[in-house]
Amino acid sequence: MTTPNSEQKIVYTLTDEAPMLATGSLLPIVRSFTAAAGIKVETSNISVASRILAGFADRLTDEQKQEATDTLVELGELTKDPSCNLIKLPNISASIPQLKAAITELQSQGYDLPDYPDEATTDEEKDIQSRYAKVLGSAVNPVLRQGNSDRRAPPAVKAFARKFPHSMGKWSKASQSHADYMRDGDFFSSEQSITMDAADDVRIEFVDKSGNVEVKKTLPLEAGEVFDSMFMSAKALDTFFERTLQECKEDGVMWSLHVKATMMKVSHPIVFGHAVRVFYREVFDKYGDLFEQLGVNPNNGMASVYDKIKTLPQSQQEEIEEAIHACYEHRPEMAMVDSVKGITNLHIPSDVIVDASMPAMIRNSGKMWGRDGKTKDTKAVMPESTYARIYQEMINFCKTNGAFDPTTMGTVPNVGLMAMKAEEYGSHDKTFEMTQDGTMRVVKSDGTVLMQHEVENGDIWRACQTKDPAVRDWVKLAVTRSRQSDTPAIFWLDDERAHDQQLRLKVEKYLQDHDTDGLDLSIMDYNSAIRISMERMIRGKDTISVTGNVLRDYLTDLFPIMELGTSAKMLSIVPMLNGGGMYETGAGGSAPKHVQQVQEENHLRWDSLGEFLALAVSLEEMGIKNDNADAKLMAKALDAATGKLLENNKSPSRKVGELDNRGSHFYLAMYWAQYLAEQTENADLAKRFVPLAKALTENEEKIIKELADAQGKPADLGGYYHPDMAKVDSVMRPSKTLNDILASL
Numbered sequence: 001m002t003t004p005n006s007e008q009k010i011v012y013t014l015t016d017e018a019p020m021l022a023t024g025s026l027l028p029i030v031r032s033f034t035a036a037a038g039i040k041v042e043t044s045n046i047s048v049a050s051r052i053l054a055g056f057a058d059r060l061t062d063e064q065k066q067e068a069t070d071t072l073v074e075l076g077e078l079t080k081d082p083s084c085n086l087i088k089l090p091n092i093s094a095s096i097p098q099l100k101a102a103i104t105e106l107q108s109q110g111y112d113l114p115d116y117p118d119e120a121t122t123d124e125e126k127d128i129q130s131r132y133a134k135v136l137g138s139a140v141n142p143v144l145r146q147g148n149s150d151r152r153a154p155p156a157v158k159a160f161a162r163k164f165p166h167s168m169g170k171w172s173k174a175s176q177s178h179a180d181y182m183r184d185g186d187f188f189s190s191e192q193s194i195t196m197d198a199a200d201d202v203r204i205e206f207v208d209k210s211g212n213v214e215v216k217k218t219l220p221l222e223a224g225e226v227f228d229s230m231f232m233s234a235k236a237l238d239t240f241f242e243r244t245l246q247e248c249k250e251d252g253v254m255w256s257l258h259v260k261a262t263m264m265k266v267s268h269p270i271v272f273g274h275a276v277r278v279f280y281r282e283v284f285d286k287y288g289d290l291f292e293q294l295g296v297n298p299n300n301g302m303a304s305v306y307d308k309i310k311t312l313p314q315s316q317q318e319e320i321e322e323a324i325h326a327c328y329e330h331r332p333e334m335a336m337v338d339s340v341k342g343i344t345n346l347h348i349p350s351d352v353i354v355d356a357s358m359p360a361m362i363r364n365s366g367k368m369w370g371r372d373g374k375t376k377d378t379k380a381v382m383p384e385s386t387y388a389r390i391y392q393e394m395i396n397f398c399k400t401n402g403a404f405d406p407t408t409m410g411t412v413p414n415v416g417l418m419a420m421k422a423e424e425y426g427s428h429d430k431t432f433e434m435t436q437d438g439t440m441r442v443v444k445s446d447g448t449v450l451m452q453h454e455v456e457n458g459d460i461w462r463a464c465q466t467k468d469p470a471v472r473d474w475v476k477l478a479v480t481r482s483r484q485s486d487t488p489a490i491f492w493l494d495d496e497r498a499h500d501q502q503l504r505l506k507v508e509k510y511l512q513d514h515d516t517d518g519l520d521l522s523i524m525d526y527n528s529a530i531r532i533s534m535e536r537m538i539r540g541k542d543t544i545s546v547t548g549n550v551l552r553d554y555l556t557d558l559f560p561i562m563e564l565g566t567s568a569k570m571l572s573i574v575p576m577l578n579g580g581g582m583y584e585t586g587a588g589g590s591a592p593k594h595v596q597q598v599q600e601e602n603h604l605r606w607d608s609l610g611e612f613l614a615l616a617v618s619l620e621e622m623g624i625k626n627d628n629a630d631a632k633l634m635a636k637a638l639d640a641a642t643g644k645l646l647e648n649n650k651s652p653s654r655k656v657g658e659l660d661n662r663g664s665h666f667y668l669a670m671y672w673a674q675y676l677a678e679q680t681e682n683a684d685l686a687k688r689f690v691p692l693a694k695a696l697t698e699n700e701e702k703i704i705k706e707l708a709d710a711q712g713k714p715a716d717l718g719g720y721y722h723p724d725m726a727k728v729d730s731v732m733r734p735s736k737t738l739n740d741i742l743a744s745l
């Protein structure tokens with residue numbers, strides 16, 4: 001439970017998958033330490049399961065209702081409070097298949113939840129669907145991120161990467177890997193953008209061929225707000241997919257699709273569905289009507305086909321499966337998510353998420369995994385050209401200069417425009433799949449048409465909003481970061497983009513509000529910006545990227561994965577517009593593969609470095625805001641402990657039997673306690689930590705052995721989306737010695 005306005009409080013989120021498991025081990029340590037300094041750490045459960053339960057509280061028993069608090073609403077309120085101090089771990093942004101899996105699991109645990117209705121016709125089904133829609137996709141981050149984004153690799157983390165570099169795949173000049181994107185008919189080519197000179201209620205309207213007007217949405221826009229509209233042609237998209245498939249077949253290059261169906265929860269599943277229909281064209285041509293009857297939805301991937309045909313007689317199922325296999329004969333090889341289990345790139349829309357998948361491919365010599373489990377050159381298909389081009393730039397760069405060298409390369413931190421649901425990531429309620437030909441237009445309340453597009457049946461039309469205070473704050477944050485780190489900053493704004501032209505005017509205006517004397521600030525198109533950043537980077541030089549929301553997301557995985565091997569090691573801060581702070585842990589996700597490893601062999605390779613960094617800043621901010629010297633000291637000690645942990649290479653290993661997440665938490669606790677025991681700023685606190693430091697130091701070997709002994713056999717978590725917390729506790733805290741020592745503090 002969270003109660004706004006209490007000042008000496010940190011709210012720590014409980015989420016899903018690997019970060020949730022890691023919390024099971026780390027949080028008890030954190031709480032023991034902070035309690036000694038009078039700082040409370042409360043938890044707030046924002047897991048997908050918890051959000052589902054909150055949406056259906058009315059159907060639960062009194063006991064089950066205890067779990068069904070709408071924590072997201074509470075946290076949303078908290079973000080507006082200047083004292084907000086929130087630690088946000090990555091959570092699942094569920095695709096429909098994930099949502100269904102979570103519902104099935106909860107039902108099996110005795111929660112009376114309705115099935116997810118694929119098609120909602122009755123009022124009841126519509127109500128159910130709209131409740132589930134609130135849980136779908138990236139539903140947490142847009143609510144909590146009430147500020148812009150500041151993500152960087154702290155110096156200690158860069159030093160660690162230089163000392164213990166991760167592996168980097170070699171690049172060959174002969175590599176056939178590349179990024180491919182639409183040259184026409186995509187959002188980029190149709191984008192229009194305006195800035196509102198006065199507040200107004202605008203209407204998004206569809207006008208059919210007979211002139212009938214349908215108001216799709218009315219929305220209030222503020223003065224100074226940037227409003228964009230654009231569409232992707234369904235025909236052009238299908239032609240594009242077909243071309244990429246033909247080319248791959250001819251050139252013997254593997255085909256892969258990279259979208260962000262989780263964050264772009266309305267438009268990208270549709271794009272994904274087009275890819276499925278084109279790749280398996282013969283199957284959909286032949287069985288389209290049957291699939292329709294069965295309720296197959298290609299937007300949910302081939303998993304939907306396999307799932308729905310289960311109700312058919314065996315012989316018919318086999319016939320369809322054969323038809324699917326026949327497609328593989330004449331189509332190019334497709335990249336696999338799991339070659340052992342036969343899971344392809346088109347199985348589920350949330351398996352391949354572009355921000356993490358493209359850097360992983362580039363780090364891996366531009367290759368992905370094929371059906372035979374071997375890595376191969378790949379055409380990375382990303383329909384929307386707006387941002388896809390940056391990946392081609394990086395691929396070209398690696399082909400020319402070879403792979404990046406983590407021991408010498410500089411860093412590219414990011415200042416991202418994110419506040420107030422800026423740009424594409426706030427467009428879901430303004431995205432429409434056309435059901436007939438006509439005109440989409442944006443109209444002022446007085447009837448003036450601001451923008452319009454001729455669209456066809458199946459096209460995806462969308463609008464994006466960017467609010468003026470968000471832009472103003474973003475410019476300020478960029479200037480502050482550039483000054484504080486004495487690093488050049490580049491605003492990535494493309495003159496060819498209608499939206500960026502509007503933004504550029506604002507950037508040029510708001511830069512004048514600041515003292516920029518001596519700063520190296522520039523504005524460049526994306527291709528030039530990434531090229532210059534990479535050229536500087538291989539010379540060991542740092543360059544801040546100041547970008548919009550999508551590039552923020554892409555670049556904060558792309559550069560960290562090259563520099564640090566993972567974006568989990570990033571410090572990720574959201575200074576809230578209202579004065580509070582959210583400290584996100586790392587920049588990556590919830591690492592589903594890591595959970596599988598725990599279930600199979602009880603080894604958690606999740607690195608909680610992001611949590612350590614976030615907590616230190618959270619404590620430091622608390623110290624500064626409340627003039628709390630103990631909090632500042634705790635932060636300083638935690639930073640020192642994190643530095644020592646990195647120096648001594650006590651991060652988790654990937655292999656069973658070696659130090660894992662739990663072991664690294666032990667070392668953090670030991671170093672943290674040692675620092676607090678030895679410091680002389682606060683004698684009382686030192687006295688409290690002396691016995692703890694002593695006990696941890698003396699029992700190091702015993703604790704590490706107890707932690708190691710727990711590994712090597714399957715672990716029962718009692719659930720995936722909604723695990724049994726008592727079981728998680730026992731799996732994540734297997735050292736009695738460590739638990740007893742912590743309890744004695």
Ligand SMILES: NC(=O)C1=CN([C@@H]2O[C@H](COP(=O)(O)OP(=O)(O)OC[C@H]3O[C@@H](n4cnc5c(N)ncnc54)[C@H](OP(=O)(O)O)[C@@H]3O)[C@@H](O)[C@H]2O)C=CC1
Nearest residue numbers: 090091092093262353356566568588589590591593606607
């Ligand atoms: N902020 C948020 O809330 C975010 C949430 N997500 C959600 O996370 C889920 C998974 O997304 P996905 O794109 O697969 O990205 P992930 O970042 O979860 O995974 C990509 C890979 O990165 C590595 N990795 C990530 N975090 C860590 C860590 N802390 N320690 C060690 N390695 C790490 C792992 O590599 P390896 O397996 O080789 O060890 C992992 O498999 C989705 O549901 C997505 O919506 C995604 C991004 C951000």
Ligand SMILES: O=C(O)CCC(=O)C(=O)O
Nearest residue numbers: 093138141262263553587
């Ligand atoms: O909200 C999400 O789904 C993912 C967020 C993300 O990838 C990011 O902010 O880097």
Ligand SMILES: [Mg+2]
Nearest residue numbers: 355553557587
């Ligand atoms: Mg991301």
